[in-house]
Amino acid sequence: MRIAVCVKQIPDPATPYELDADSHLVVRTQDQVLDDTDRYGVEVGLQLAEASEGTVTLFSMSPSGSLQGIRQALAMGADKAVVIDDEALRGSGALTTARVLAATIEREGFDLVITGTESTDGYTGVVPQQIAEILDVPALSFARRVEAGDGKVRVERQTATGYDVVESPLPAVLAVTAGSVEPRYPTFKGIMQAKQKPIDNLTAGDLGFGEDDVGIAGSGQSIIAVAPIAGRQAGEVIEDDGEAHLRIVALLEETTVI
Amino acid sequence: MAILVFSEETDGHASASALELTSKAAELGEVSVFHVGEGSAAALAELGAHGATSVHHMDPGDGLPAPTAAAAIADLVGGDAPAAVLFGMSNTDRDVAGRLSARLGRPVLAAAVDLSIDPVRVTSEILGGTQQVITEAIAQPPALVIARPKAFAANDTGGPAPSTTSVAAPDVGRSGSAVVVERHVEEQEGPDLEAANVVVSGGRGLGGPENWHLVEELAAELKGAVGATRAVVDAGWVPYSLQVGQTGKTVKPSVYIATGISGAMQHMVGMKDSGTIIAINKDGDAPIFGIADLGVVGDVHQIVPKLIEALKARS
Numbered sequence: 359m360r361i362a363v364c365v366k367q368i369p370d371p372a373t374p375y376e377l378d379a380d381s382h383l384v385v386r387t388q389d390q391v392l393d394d395t396d397r398y399g400v401e402v403g404l405q406l407a408e409a410s411e412g413t414v415t416l417f418s419m420s421p422s423g424s425l426q427g428i429r430q431a432l433a434m435g436a437d438k439a440v441v442i443d444d445e446a447l448r449g450s451g452a453l454t455t456a457r458v459l460a461a462t463i464e465r466e467g468f469d470l471v472i473t474g475t476e477s478t479d480g481y482t483g484v485v486p487q488q489i490a491e492i493l494d495v496p497a498l499s500f501a502r503r504v505e506a507g508d509g510k511v512r513v514e515r516q517t518a519t520g521y522d523v524v525e526s527p528l529p530a531v532l533a534v535t536a537g538s539v540e541p542r543y544p545t546f547k548g549i550m551q552a553k554q555k556p557i558d559n560l561t562a563g564d565l566g567f568g569e570d571d572v573g574i575a576g577s578g579q580s581i582i583a584v585a586p587i588a589g590r591q592a593g594e595v596i597e598d599d600g601e602a603h604l605r606i607v608a609l610l611e612e613t614t615v616i
Numbered sequence: 617m618a619i620l621v622f623s624e625e626t627d628g629h630a631s632a633s634a635l636e637l638t639s640k641a642a643e644l645g646e647v648s649v650f651h652v653g654e655g656s657a658a659a660l661a662e663l664g665a666h667g668a669t670s671v672h673h674m675d676p677g678d679g680l681p682a683p684t685a686a687a688a689i690a691d692l693v694g695g696d697a698p699a700a701v702l703f704g705m706s707n708t709d710r711d712v713a714g715r716l717s718a719r720l721g722r723p724v725l726a727a728a729v730d731l732s733i734d735p736v737r738v739t740s741e742i743l744g745g746t747q748q749v750i751t752e753a754i755a756q757p758p759a760l761v762i763a764r765p766k767a768f769a770a771n772d773t774g775g776p777a778p779s780t781t782s783v784a785a786p787d788v789g790r791s792g793s794a795v796v797v798e799r800h801v802e803e804q805e806g807p808d809l810e811a812a813n814v815v816v817s818g819g820r821g822l823g824g825p826e827n828w829h830l831v832e833e834l835a836a837e838l839k840g841a842v843g844a845t846r847a848v849v850d851a852g853w854v855p856y857s858l859q860v861g862q863t864g865k866t867v868k869p870s871v872y873i874a875t876g877i878s879g880a881m882q883h884m885v886g887m888k889d890s891g892t893i894i895a896i897n898k899d900g901d902a903p904i905f906g907i908a909d910l911g912v913v914g915d916v917h918q919i920v921p922k923l924i925e926a927l928k929a930r931s
Contacts, residue, residue, distance in 0.1 A: 371881075375743050382749065451723045452714075481862055481882070482726040482762075487682055487714025496794035497682065497715075500707045512797075515680075516856040518626060518706055520802035524680060526794035537850040578723040578755035587741060587748050590888060590907040595900070598914025603923040606873075606894055607930070609910050613892050615814050615838060615871050616930065 359412035359506070359528075362463045363403040363436065364473040364489070365396040367420050367427035371478055381574070382581045383449055384479060390420070392427035395474040397434070397541035402534050403472045404435045404542070406506050413437045415466060419458050421447040425557065432552035433544030440466060444561040449574035452480070456488030458572070461565045464493060470511065471531045475500060486533035497531040498524050502538045617645035617733050618698040620689070620758065623663060623671075624681070624708045625653025632810065633704020633765055635666045640768035641702060642667025642775075644733045648698075649778070650674070650689050652681050652708070657777075664778040666770060674783040681708055683792045684785040686715030691786065693720070697757040699733050705765055705866075713762050722755050728763040736761070745885045765810070765866040766889075802855040807841045809858065814840030815869045815890070817860055818848060819883075821876025821897055821916055825853040830920045831875060837927040843867065845883050861886035876916045879904030896920065 367390035369375060376385045403414045416431050416439040428439045442458050450458070463471055471493070476483035490497035501513035502521075509528050514521045516535060544552070562572045570576060596602060610616045619641040623634030634649060641647040648670040649663050655673040663671055672692060676684050689701065689712070701716065703709040705727075717724045730739035736759035737752045753759030785792075809815065816838065818831035825848075835842045843860040844853070860867055862882040872890035877883065879895070879902055887893070888907055895908035896916050905911035912919060 377743075377747060384743075452726075453717050453721070453723050456714075456718060476863065478882075482724060483710045483863070484714030484717060484724050484726070484762075487711050488718040491683070491686070491715045491718035491791065494789065494791050496680065496791055497711070498680075498794055499682075499711050515796075516707065517799075519857060520800040520855065522796045522800070523798035524794055525797050530794065535850065535856075536846065537852065537856075578753065579725060580752045580754050582737065582750040582752050584747055584749050587746060589746060590893075592906045593893075593909035593911065595905050595908070595911035595913060597900075598912055598919055600918075602896075602912045602914055603919050603926050605910065606896075606912065606919075606923055607926050609892065609894060610838070610871065610927075613871050616927065 359406060359410040359469045360467055361403045361407050361412050361414045362466065362468040362471045363399050363414055363416050364459055364471065365400065365416050365418050365427065365431050366393045366477050367391065367418060367422060367424055368393045368477065368479040375479065377584060381449065382584045386422050390422055390424040390427050392430040393474065393478050395478055395536055396431065398534050398536050398538050399472040399474050400431045400434050400436060401539045401541040402504050405539065406470065406504070410507070415440060417459050417462055419447060419455050421445055428557060429552045430544065432555045433548040434542055435548060438556045440558045440560065442560045442562065442565070446562050446569055447572050449577060450572050451577040451579065452482045452484050453488055454572050454576050456485045457492060458562065458565060458567065460489045460492040462560060469528045470506065473531065473533045475533050475535050486531055490531040493531070495529045495531055496526040497533065498526055499533040501532055501534050504532065504534065504538060619645050619647050619733065620693065620698045620701045621647060621649045621668070622701065622703045622709055622712060623649050623651040624706065625651065625656065625659045628656045628658050630659045630662045631704055631706060632770070633706065633709065633763065635662060635770040636766070636768045637702040637704065637763060638663055638666040638668050639771040640731060645699065648672065650685065650692065652676055652685050660780055661777050664775045665772045667773055667775050668778045671778045671780045672783050673780055674785055676785055678795045679785065679792050680794045680796065682711035682715045683788040685712045686719055687786040687788050688783050689716055690719045693758050699757050700736050700759045700761055703762045705762060710762060713760055717760055722758070722760050724760045724762055725751050725753060726762045728761050729767040731761060731763070741885070745888055766868055802857060804857060806835065807839065809841040809843055810865050810867060812841035812869050814838040814871045815843045815867050816840050816873045816875065817843035817845065817877060818875050819845040819877030820847045821878065823917070827917065828853055830916065833924050834873065834920055837924055845877055845880070874904050875920055877904055878902040879906070
């Protein structure tokens with residue numbers, strides 16, 4: 359089974375994000391990390407590949423010059439990566455991201471495309487379905503407990519009231535939740551091997567996209583204004599001295615809920 | 617200006633987001649609804665009461681609804697396009713919005729908390745609700761918008777039942793070949809999380825599922841609903857239906873009590889508009905204390921049982 363796993367490199371979420379004053383885009387630091395939520399997709403891909411003697415190829419659109427996050431996913435065990443790292447892609451929206459990823463995946467060939475549910479920095483959550491629509495395949499979104507075999511994939515899909523068991527023939531797109539598996543940590547051997555694994559680099563032009571199709575020009579939207587929101591102010595913070603629960607009771611009385 | 621709102625039926629009701637968005641859209645123009653599901657008279661009446669004049673109803677059967685719904689909506693808006701198609705943030709809403717976006721070649725303007733028409737502009741909150749962005753749709757109409765839950769109030773204005781047209785699920789070929797083979801409802805006790813006046817939520821700081829009863833008992837004492845962070849849902853302690861945050865439910869109770877929750881951005885966007893926030897966490901640097909009205913630095917396993925006892929003693 360040829361498994362394509364889409365991964366995103368993002369600025370380290372542990373440091374506060376900044377917006378560029380002119381472009382209103384998140385400032386992309388040089389050293390980006392693998393989006394934590396993508397580790398689940400990588401793990402699902404590795405498990406399915408191990409069960410089927412398949413291959414796992416990473417796909418990432420990343421106008422950054424960083425490969426640190428890609429190496430993290432390769433160190434987990436993925437076979438190779440295809441990165442579309444092109445300055446022209448800066449400012450691209452979700453749809454352009456999906457178009458570029460779908461075009462790249464189609465070029466490489468695939469049986470199953472795996473994505474996370476949404477990225478930690480953008481969280482639009484529409485890219486998996488956009489990729490599926492462009493590739494004309496079903497999409498199993500919000501998936502946990504994934505099984506694949508005999509040309510089929512079967513998942514539990516989270517719903518507002520519980521879950522559905524959903525089945526689909528391959529090829530298909532699978533968008534997994536963080537509840538799907540426990541991602542493995544890279545071993546030292548994995549980290550060393552990752553340095554030798556192939557990383558192909560493509561530009562938007564290689565895939566047939568023109569300058570106006572991608573980036574801010576191709577986004578179909580224009581940012582009019584950005585302003586900080588006056589946040590909630592912190593109230594009182596107390597150390598528990600054994601009696602803190604009484605302060606809580608007093609506040610609950612004030613709010614008249616008791 | 618015509619506006620189309622997406623709705624999904626559950627248990628004989630239109631989705632909460634559909635009622636909110638229909639109410640908002642009715643202020644801006646003429647509202648029709650694309651309604652997926654059984655199509656019960658009660659659900660259609662709700663949509664009419666909130667201002668929809670017409671409803672296009674499609675039953676997706678056992679297929680996942682996104683490919684067929686997106687194709688049907690694309691057909692519907694192909695001629696005289698509405699200014700915008702509005703979606704909520706439920707799994708189905710986002711799936712349909714994504715499919716439709718790729719089909720029509722339009723971007724999705726996401727996480728909207730405010731909306732204006734002509735031109736279509738949305739206000740959204742990014743970076744964990746610390747920055748506000750106004751974005752204008754500059755592609756051809758319709759603009760596709762995903763709105764945050766509870767961004768708009770649902771107003772029952774007593775409108776008449778809408779005119780309803782049945783739409784057959786289009787044949788979408790390979791894209792439509794995923795089928796639902798089983799449906800499972802995970803029963804929840806107590807008040808509805810999204811409507812409750814008090815919400816008690818738990819996070820990983822509780823240590824393990826064996827301590828979850830603390831959250832449930834405290835919620836029961838306060839006649840409140842139980843919520844959870846993504847971390848504990850992902851760890852399998854409680855079902856996804858309890859998840860509060862970006863990818864879960866958005867709540868605005870009078871009182872929100874966070875126990876063992878550090879305050880990841882994606883959790884806080886789902887509860888930061890609560891009336892009074894009380895947080896108990898052992899780490900004094902936890903981000904949750906930055907938005908709490910009362911923060912208690914201490915051990916949830918000590919404090920919550922005492923709190924439950926104190927509340928019991930009062931009643």
